[in-house]
Amino acid sequence: MDRRRFLVATAASAALVRPSLAQGGPVKISFFYPIAVGGAVTRLVDNLAKEFNRLNPDVEVTPVYAGTYQETLVKVVTAHKSGTPPALSCLLSTDMFTMIDDDAVIPIDGFVKTPADKAWLSSFFPAFMANSQTGGKTWGIPFQRSTIVLYWNKEAFREAGLDPEKAPANWDEHLAFAQKLTKRDASGNVTQWGTQIPSTGFPYWLLQALALQAGDVLANSAGNRTTFNAPGVAAGLQYWLDLGQKHKAHAPGIVEWGTTPKDFFERKTAMMWTTTGNLSNVRANAKFPFGVAMLPEQKRRGSPTGGGNLMISKKVSPEQQQAAFRFARWLTEPEIAAQWSIDTGYVAVSPAAYDTARMKSYAQEFPPALVARDQLEHATAELSTHENQRVTKALTDNVQAALSGSKTVQAALNDAQTEAERILRPYR
Amino acid sequence: MKKSHSDALIGWGLMAPAMLFLIAFTHWPAIASIIESVYSTPRARRPSSFVGLDNYEQILADPVFWQSFTNNLWFAVGTIPASIFLAILMALWVNDRIPGRTFARMAYFTPTVLPMIAVANIWLFFFTPQYGLLDQVMGLIGRPATNWLGTKDTALWAVIMVAVWKEAGFFMIFYLAALQGISPVLAEAASLEGASRWTFFRRVQFPLLMPTTLFVLINAVINAFRMVDHIIVMTRGGPDNATSLLLFYIYQVGFNFWDTAYAAALTVFMLVLLAGAAAIQYGWLERKVHYS
Missing domain, CATH: 3.40.190.10 (Periplasmic binding protein-like II)
Incomplete structure (x- = not known):
């Protein structure tokens, strides 16, 4: 078959196939x-x-x-x-x-x-x-x-003299446990952190959990107004920052979302906050008994979906x-x-x-x-607005700035709020 | 007269297939970007309209753009001289008759062959605090753990390191080829004259490598503004835009925010920047280059 005939034949067969599909x-x-x-x-x-x-x-x-x-x-x-x-x-x-x-x-x-x-x-x-x-x-x-849940290493709890079957119920307990769980070697270098809240990927998601627990939401349900600098949001971010900066029970700076489960498997952190979607992963890879619990409460329980x-x-x-x-x-x-x-x-x-x-x-x-399901009654909608990517980036950048120490908590949240206002104004 | 006419026709005919692709995938997109950059981004409820230079004014007032731009300059400063220096060093090394030469050449070239995404994932674990390779080595000499990618001061240098590691082997190949092209007569003459190894390199090899250096330099500059794969995998521009490079920012504006008009304006800016760099290099540097 020469090329021209081949082309004609192909075109014809294509023409034959199409109508038969529609019929x-x-x-x-x-x-x-x-x-x-x-x-x-x-x-x-x-x-x-x-x-x-x-x-x-x-x-x-x-x-x-x-x-x-x-x-x-x-x-x-x-x-x-x-x-x-x-x-x-x-x-x-x-x-x-x-x-x-x-x-x-x-x-x-x-x-x-x-x-x-x-x-x-x-x-x-x-x-x-x-x-x-x-x-x-x-x-x-x-x-x-x-939703976000808390995973804990029962062995590490036992070694630190904590009840291995009891997860921290509130912020104060979570901090006290984390301090007890932080282990240092002879020269003072940390070998195991107490807790870990990752801050790349979706830091706004983790912040939202903390803010909810402190009594504030990040945005309205119409998706056109944010409240990034509300007192509860600031309290949440401050608690997150203090875990590392002030109390030295959490790795300082920005913590990678992707390697957080691995940090947990490697016993570099005794507790971690991450998605329940990792449950099967943790079950398959953790070489120690672990527990899963709802996130600790402050004014109330809370986690975004x-x-x-x-x-x-x-x-x-x-x-x-x-x-x-x-x-x-x-x-x-x-x-x-x-x-x-x-x-x-x-x-x-x-x-x-x-x-x-x-x-x-x-x-x-x-x-x-069943833990994630039981937490649903305390759950709220995940942060979602018009121009969602842009608004969450404004928050993410500033959360990272606060956690890495280049802005104060309040300044970072004010900046995020100003930027979000500018983006969302046309949608009201 | 008639013959030159048909020659021209054949010439154009031969060029046509390549030209067609160039126009469709290079020239037309560039022109389309320029056109799009003076209109507003179309939204479902707000059709696109002519806005003149508004998008360019937005560039001037955009702090994230300026940070990406500065980051990119540092990225260029950090990667270009270091990778060229390493490339020459490695090329000189594997050009000599040393045992295991083929193996050494292959080892140096390996990073270039690996896909950037895979490479970035490997480095992600090198940089992991505490049990990452880098921190384990640091631990041996008693240094505390460092959060290489999570600290604003170190993140950019960490991604620069990956880029240098990736680029040097690639440039080495060009230098190696050029070194092989230098006549051995010159080396013999130099040794008869009693020139030291360093003098031979400075007075003979390096000047003869200049055309290669120019070529590599142009490629290095383009690459410094073109590499984003490892940024996407390792940091996504974070923390707080500390590792955001121009092209990564364009991608973010274009495909995460869908602000296509603004992304087009940023693209035009980058095109002008790179065209300027190429013009300087070809127009000015080339006159200083000695072609043997």
């Missing part, structure tokens, strides 16, 4: 998802898609691993701008306003028609819906959600949107959600998932699996 083959959709925790997550997602495709021959879901949350958002928004977004994607719940402002997402409410659908929509933990709804509409379906929601793209055909909705609904059914939680450590998204047989037997064998 009733399975609806093809792609699903972009990120990975933010350890473990073989791609295999899990592939298997889920395969199972769904088997049960629903009229739909064909292709899962696409798209990098970190950040990279996934970049890919989804770029694809949206060029007119070919994936029908379904898993994005940080906090990117809701970004997606709405770009007109890239459609609300779920239009697909919720039958009473069964409605029951499903109201089945999620209310704490997870806070980052999924605004303006009376639901934009995201909770999927891989998390975190993690990813499923969102349906606006610029795809209605059939694809419908198929995406069906897949998302299936993924969050109690049985699937329970298995997903067991496999990863994320919090299962509905109370019903915790009533399934498989979840009950798992929790019996491994009780820490």
Whole structure:
């Protein structure tokens, strides 16, 4: 076959294939998802898609691993701008306003028609819906959600003369424990820190937990006004700074988010604050007995929720949107959600998932699996505003400035607040 | 007349495929950036409008930009001379007849072959406080643990170190090739004259390496403004923008904040900067270079 004929033949076959698809083959959709925790997550997602495709021959879901949350958002928004977004994607719940402002997402409410659908929509933990709804509409379906919990090394507790079964209940205890747990060698160099609150990646998330415990939130629910310099926020940041600077029970300066679990495994810190999404990772890699607890309280208990929601793209055909909705609904059914939680450590998204047989037997064998769920009643929405990336960067930069000692706590928070005001003014 | 006409046609024909790609992926994006930089960023509810030089005024008033710019200058100062110096040193070393020469050459070149993302992840663990490689070595001589990437004073130098380590081996290859091209007659003549090793290098080898140095210098300057992979992996510009470089900031503005017009203005600024650097190097330095 010469080249010209080959081209003609290819073009003809392409022309033949297209209409046949439109006339009733399975609806093809792609699903972009990120990975933010350890473990073989791609295999899990592939298997889920395969199972769904088997049960629903009229739909064909292709899962696409798209990098970190950040990279996934970049890919989804770029694809949206060029007119070919994936029908379904898993994005940080906090990117809701970004997606709405770009007109890239459609609300779920239009697909919720039958009473069964409605029951499903109201089945999620209310704490997870806070980052999924605004303006009376639901934009995201909770999927891989998390909160911050405290992990502690029981062996280190015993060595320090503490009760290995008792986690610190409040800020004072947390500080006192951390001081007892900090070990120094003969020349005064620290070999084990008492506690660790990481400050790269999502320092605003950790600060939000501290601020909540001290009685203040970071932003309003409309996402257009922040309160970064409120007294509770300052108290939280001051406590965080003092753990290292004043009380020498926490590594000084900026602590890496990514290596925090490793620091814990290597016994370089006796306690750590990190996402419950790391639970399976810690269970697999900690060579000592460990405990998982709710974060300590000050005025109250508190932790923001975190993690990813499923969102349906606006610029795809209605059939694809419908198929995406069906897949998302299936993924969050109690049985699937329970298995997903067991496999990863994320919090299962509905109370019903915790009533399934498989979840009950798992929790019996491994009780820490329930801590994050129990903390949900104290949880609030994660910081999310219009121009979310820009606003959180203003806060992140200044939190790091305060923790590394180049600004005072109040000056840093005032600067963050001023910058956020400037960014958010057009959205009121 | 007719013949030169068809020659020109063939010439253009041969150039066309390459030109097409250059225009599509280099020239057009550059021009599009310039155009986009004088409009505002389109938002779903606010279409793009002509704003003149507003985006450029914003650059002048943007503290994060100025910090990235200063960081980038320090990054250039830290990486360029150090990596060129090391490259010459390594090239001279493996140019001699030493035992295990092939192995040494390969070892020096290895960092260049490794992907930057992987390299940055390895260094991330070198720099980890307490049990990281660097701190373990420091611990042996009794120094306390240092949070290399988490302290504003050390973070930039830490990423400079990674860049030097990565670049030196690459530049070494060019120097090695140039050294091999220097006629052995010169070395014999020098030794007959009783010139010391240092004099031979300063008076003969180094001047003859000047064309290579110019080439390497231009590449080093471009790389100093082009490297972001390890920043993304190791620090994401933190702590508090201490390691934010220009291109990383452009990426952040463009793809995290989606402020495409402002990112375009920043890109134009960087283009002008690099074009200026290249013009100085080719226009002024080249006249001082001795081509043998």
